[in-house]
Amino acid sequence: MSSMMYEWFPYPSRVVQSKSDLEGFGLWAANAMGKPRDWFLGKTVLELGCGTGEVAAGLGLFGARVIAVDLSFSSIEKGLGLKKKYGLDSVSFVQGDLFLFDPKEKFDVVLSLGVLHHTKNPRKGFGVAVSHVKAGGFVCVGLYNAVGRLRLRWKRWLVGLLAGSDVKKRMETAKKLFYGGRVPPKGEVYLADKFGQPYESYHLVEEVLHWFSEERLVVTHSRPALENHLSWMQIKWFLEKRGAFFVLTGKKN
Ligand SMILES: C[S@@+](CC[C@H](N)C(=O)[O-])C[C@H]1O[C@@H](n2cnc3c(N)ncnc32)[C@H](O)[C@@H]1O
Numbered sequence: 001m002s003s004m005m006y007e008w009f010p011y012p013s014r015v016v017q018s019k020s021d022l023e024g025f026g027l028w029a030a031n032a033m034g035k036p037r038d039w040f041l042g043k044t045v046l047e048l049g050c051g052t053g054e055v056a057a058g059l060g061l062f063g064a065r066v067i068a069v070d071l072s073f074s075s076i077e078k079g080l081g082l083k084k085k086y087g088l089d090s091v092s093f094v095q096g097d098l099f100l101f102d103p104k105e106k107f108d109v110v111l112s113l114g115v116l117h118h119t120k121n122p123r124k125g126f127g128v129a130v131s132h133v134k135a136g137g138f139v140c141v142g143l144y145n146a147v148g149r150l151r152l153r154w155k156r157w158l159v160g161l162l163a164g165s166d167v168k169k170r171m172e173t174a175k176k177l178f179y180g181g182r183v184p185p186k187g188e189v190y191l192a193d194k195f196g197q198p199y200e201s202y203h204l205v206e207e208v209l210h211w212f213s214e215e216r217l218v219v220t221h222s223r224p225a226l227e228n229h230l231s232w233m234q235i236k237w238f239l240e241k242r243g244a245f246f247v248l249t250g251k252k253n
Helices: 019-033 054-061 073-086 122-131 150-163 167-178 188-196 205-214 230-239
Strands: 044-048 065-070 091-095 107-113 133-144 217-223 245-252
Touching (some): 019 073, 019 133, 019 217, 019 245, 044 122, 054 065, 065 073, 122 205, 150 188, 167 188, 205 245
Parallel strands (some): 044 065, 044 107, 065 091
Antiparallel strands (some): 133 245, 217 245
16 A cells, blocks of 8 residues: 555645635535535534545535544645635644544544545454444445446556556556556546555445445445446446446444
């Protein structure tokens, strides 16, 4: 899990020009959880793997008290920059490992978007997330889908074959193979996240639903919405070139 990669290329490093940009990132996460923005007023939120902090900042602007944790110092630096610039007094950014972090309180919401599939043990990480949520609170995780991501998996396999696990070599190789030798329009941080990272895991919706039921969480929302035939739904995500990333939210009773 090349931990240096997110030091060199803190993700997602979104363009933020105003508070309303940050609110947009908060709204994305609120929608993914199936909650309106007002719902966050007065709630406590723990974000595990906050990256550069745009979602945490957005939820802070909706009136939540947020603790946002990430392994990457440079990502946390960027989060702290947002906090300072936009006066986000209710948002704390903390550098740390989600597997070791001890917040000494339970939260209304524990969020982890696009993080656990970059760890050695996503299932254990999910258990950690659940352990920090209050009874009646919500856990929300976003993961790469094993089927929806097949196209990219194949490209990453090729990159791995040619460039091994060296982050910068992988990025150079991906640039040559897929972007005519140039940085893709979405930028270098995107290239790093998609191809530089030597390891990532992939998950079937069925598998993650099983994690929820093992932890006695009731699934309350899914993005994309779940359909009756889960296998066919995931094949459609692949065929329609969407849904490589899915977000499930559940309630702890
Ligand atoms: C793809 S980024 C996702 C960032 C953000 N959640 C988002 O959705 O844009 C993955 C993040 O997980 C962080 N991460 C990976 N393993 C971690 C761990 N064990 N503890 C805390 N953060 C971790 C990385 O540093 C990186 O910032």
